[in-house]
Amino acid sequence: xxxxxxxxxxxxxxxxxxxxxxxxxxxxxxxxxxxxxxxxxxxxxxxxxxxxxxxxxxxxxxxxxxxxxxxxxxxxxxxxxxxxxxxxxxxxxxxxxxxxxxxxxxxxxxxxxxxxxxxxxxxxxxxxxxxxxxxxxxxxxxxxxxxxxxxxxxxxxxxxxxxxxxxxxxxxxxxxxxxxxxxxxxxxxxxxxxxxxxxxxxxxxxxxxxxxxxxxxxxxxxxxxxxxxxxxxxxxxxxxxxxxxxxxxxxxxxxxxxxxxx
Amino acid sequence: xxxxxxxxxxxxxxxxxxxxxxxxxxxxxxxxxxxxxxxxxxxxxxxxxxxxxxxxxxxxxxxxxxxxxxxxxxxxxxxxxxxxxxxxxxxxxxxxxxxxxxxxxxxxxxxxxxxxxxxxxxxxxxxxxxxxxxxxxxxxxxxxxxxxxxxxxxxxxxxxxxxxxxxxxxxxxxxxxxxxxxxxxxxxxxxxxxxxxxxxxxxxxxxxxxxxxxxxxxxxxxxxxxxxxxxxxxxxxxxxxxxxxxxxxxxxxxxxxxxxxxxxxxxxxxxxxxxxxxxxxxxxxxxxxxxxxxxxxxxxxxxxxxxxxxxxxxxxxxxxxxxxxxxxxx
Numbered sequence: 001x002x003x004x005x006x007x008x009x010x011x012x013x014x015x016x017x018x019x020x021x022x023x024x025x026x027x028x029x030x031x032x033x034x035x036x037x038x039x040x041x042x043x044x045x046x047x048x049x050x051x052x053x054x055x056x057x058x059x060x061x062x063x064x065x066x067x068x069x070x071x072x073x074x075x076x077x078x079x080x081x082x083x084x085x086x087x088x089x090x091x092x093x094x095x096x097x098x099x100x101x102x103x104x105x106x107x108x109x110x111x112x113x114x115x116x117x118x119x120x121x122x123x124x125x126x127x128x129x130x131x132x133x134x135x136x137x138x139x140x141x142x143x144x145x146x147x148x149x150x151x152x153x154x155x156x157x158x159x160x161x162x163x164x165x166x167x168x169x170x171x172x173x174x175x176x177x178x179x180x181x182x183x184x185x186x187x188x189x190x191x192x193x194x195x196x197x198x199x200x201x202x203x204x205x206x207x208x209x210x211x212x213x214x215x216x217x218x219x220x221x222x223x224x225x226x227x228x229x230x231x232x233x234x235x236x237x238x239x240x241x242x243x244x245x246x247x248x249x250x251x252x253x254x255x256x257x258x259x260x261x262x
Numbered sequence: 263x264x265x266x267x268x269x270x271x272x273x274x275x276x277x278x279x280x281x282x283x284x285x286x287x288x289x290x291x292x293x294x295x296x297x298x299x300x301x302x303x304x305x306x307x308x309x310x311x312x313x314x315x316x317x318x319x320x321x322x323x324x325x326x327x328x329x330x331x332x333x334x335x336x337x338x339x340x341x342x343x344x345x346x347x348x349x350x351x352x353x354x355x356x357x358x359x360x361x362x363x364x365x366x367x368x369x370x371x372x373x374x375x376x377x378x379x380x381x382x383x384x385x386x387x388x389x390x391x392x393x394x395x396x397x398x399x400x401x402x403x404x405x406x407x408x409x410x411x412x413x414x415x416x417x418x419x420x421x422x423x424x425x426x427x428x429x430x431x432x433x434x435x436x437x438x439x440x441x442x443x444x445x446x447x448x449x450x451x452x453x454x455x456x457x458x459x460x461x462x463x464x465x466x467x468x469x470x471x472x473x474x475x476x477x478x479x480x481x482x483x484x485x486x487x488x489x490x491x492x493x494x495x496x497x498x499x500x501x502x503x504x505x506x507x508x509x510x511x512x513x514x515x516x517x518x519x520x521x522x523x524x525x526x527x528x529x530x531x532x533x534x535x536x537x538x539x540x541x542x543x544x545x546x547x548x549x550x551x552x553x554x555x556x557x558x559x560x561x562x563x564x565x566x567x568x569x570x571x572x573x574x575x576x577x578x579x580x581x582x583x584x585x586x587x588x589x590x591x592x
Contacts, residue, residue: 013542017400026401093396094403100369101378127522129403130396133369133379136337140373145452146337148366151516163456168362169470169525171461171517175336177453187523188516228411229378232391233404240548245555245571252572252579253586259552259570261531262586 001118025094038123064091077195104137301333472501481536539564
């Protein structure tokens with residue numbers, strides 16, 4: 001079974017977020033960018049399935065501008081066998097960014113182009129747009145099953161099914177889906193490995209397959225999807241002013257009374 | 263799932279939908295239908311839920327879908343049903359309370375309708391324009407649905423008050439068409455339910471809807487029972503949460519995590535004990551009405567957003583607050 005793993009380049013989770021002066025996006029000009037943490041988990045799971053002899057090949061794919069190649073190099077340094085870059089300037093989040101439906105459209109075309117795949121693994125959400133939709137939309141476009149928010153994935157029945165435990169509001173839920181399916185990953189599925197230096201160096205020289213919405217014959221469709229949403233503005237959240245703090249317990253209790261906590 | 267917290271979340275989403283698609287859209291008499299779905303095995307719960315929704319202000323019709331295909335809220339049958347209902351009844355807008363249930367099937371339904379989804383909406387600008395957080399709440403996006411087709415959103419329940427009920431409002435309960443049920447049944451081959459392990463909340467409130475949330479960080483160590491004891495003092499509308507650091511250190515269960523990667527909560531009172539205030543935690547609780555922070559580190563970032571802060575030992579604070587709560591109740 002071959003696995004397609006979608007990865008996204010985002011502002012690093014530890015970076016301070018500042019909205020740009022034009023209020024169209026957050027300022028990404030001088031902040032650290034890295035692979036979306038949920039995508040790292042998806043890739044790690046794909047690599048573990050390969051190491052367990054269940055997957056035969058792991059293909060990493062990203063949709064984004066030229067700089068998104070860095071994320072694919074990271075994916076190859078972690079162990080991805082092959083990398084596909086669908087070049088599109090409108091990545092990330094904020095005004096002009098490709099909405100999840102458009103990204104799902106592109107990924108579906110990649111499945112047609114580079115498939116067959118037994119599973120598409122993706123993070124449950126990217127930490128820039130926080131949309132949490134692309135995997136579900138890809139499953140819908142292909143008519144495939146989906147298993148979202150995975151905290152455990154096992155391939156069963158001789159590779160024809162996956163049993164996935166999902167993190168849901170009520171607790172945990174386990175479902176069984178026939179393959180091919182889309183599985184999106186939650187935080188506690190695994191702990192992604194660090195790429196080792198020789199692998200990082202090797203990945204720099206590896207070939208990346210470059211595609212575009214045009215070469216995948218989905219440009220019109222993607223443009224249309226992009227026209228269905230318009231991010232009018234990105235703004236700072238309302239600031240919350242801190243109140244008073246004390247080292248005196250009695251004063252603290254009085255403050256709690258004033259605020260109606262007690 | 264017809265438990266109290268999902269009914270509450272639904273009533274909040276109904277209010278949000280009224281605000282978004284009712285008055286502000288200029289329609290004098292907006293027609294709002296509520297879809298209740300589940301298995302015939304749970305007929306009584308479904309009927310009770312429908313009876314409740316029919317009294318909710320603004321609701322003009324309750325659609326009922328009972329099918330074995332809908333027993334476990336699986337995404338493929340749910341999306342097929344919702345898609346069918348939206349198409350055949352020509353709904354211009356569709357909404358659901360944001361949670362793992364809607365986050366699973368709504369994007370699937372949206373894609374089947376060739377429509378985008380605006381997720382986790384916290385405020386409405388007009389019937390097509392919504393505000394939602396991105397970057398874990400560190401930025402707010404104003405997003406407009408442009409072009410043709412339905413406007414599909416999920417509302418963050420904690421950002422809205424619940425719609426009121428009125429005994430004079432008695433919206434009819436209507437069964438969905440057999441075709442709609444057949445659409446759901448036609449998607450059951452796309453996955454089956456195996457098992458569920460519900461977290462044990464016992465007599466305590468659900469984290470997402472509790473009036474008081476008491477959260478502990480790594481500094482709580484093996485003493486989370488002290489937090490439960492404080493929650494008990496507050497009463498049944500108090501819940502216990504945790505920071506990611508405490509969860510990762512194995513001190514408490516995953517589903518207790520408050521933050522971008524856990525639950526987003528907005529209780530009346532949030533008491534953070536030994537939590538430093540990492541960006542991802544703050545994203546999950548900053549909309550709480552009153553934030554109380556206790557930390558021995560004077561420079562802890564959470565103090566900068568807390569209404570009341572105490573610099574000192576968290577266990578001393580827990581004991582004293584508990585004593586005061588009990589004194590007040592006595």
